[in-house]
Amino acid sequence: MRIAVVFNPLVAGSQDEAAQIVREFPTDFTVSGIPMHPFSISLDQIGQATFGAVISAAGAGTGALRQALSRQHAICVTNHPEQVSAGYCQIYITSQPSVDIRLNQSASDAANVHFATAFRLMVRAL
Numbered sequence: 001m002r003i004a005v006v007f008n009p010l011v012a013g014s015q016d017e018a019a020q021i022v023r024e025f026p027t028d029f030t031v032s033g034i035p036m037h038p039f040s041i042s043l044d045q046i047g048q049a050t051f052g053a054v055i056s057a058a059g060a061g062t063g064a065l066r067q068a069l070s071r072q073h074a075i076c077v078t079n080h081p082e083q084v085s086a087g088y089c090q091i092y093i094t095s096q097p098s099v100d101i102r103l104n105q106s107a108s109d110a111a112n113v114h115f116a117t118a119f120r121l122m123v124r125a126l
Contacts, residue, residue, distance in 0.1 A: 019040055051072060056080065087106055
């Protein structure tokens with residue numbers, strides 16, 4: 001699965017954040033036997049990319065990201081709560097100071113992404 005780590009070249013530190021996220025993945029990372037292939041990509045190019053999931057860096061939560069997610073029916077995860085509140089990304093996750101997971105149901109519906117009931121019980125819907 002290709003995982004797009006999207007950055008906004010107009011936002012200071014966004015590209016560095018994306019590069020750091022990509023570096024965090026082991027080269028042989030798999031989930032249930034499915035290889036995960038993260039790659040850093042500029043927000044300007046997300047419309048032409050193929051991916052199954054997105055991690056959104058600072059400033060990447062825009063209409064262009066929302067359109068790409070809808071077109072690919074892909075999930076988006078970020079640690080920037082404003083992107084989820086605004087509906088650009090579906091899931092906000094943080095573990096500091098405690099675990100907090102938030103889901104924007106409208107953004108999920110727009111991308112035609114659906115979550116199992118068990119997952120929905122663990123998150124706070126916006």
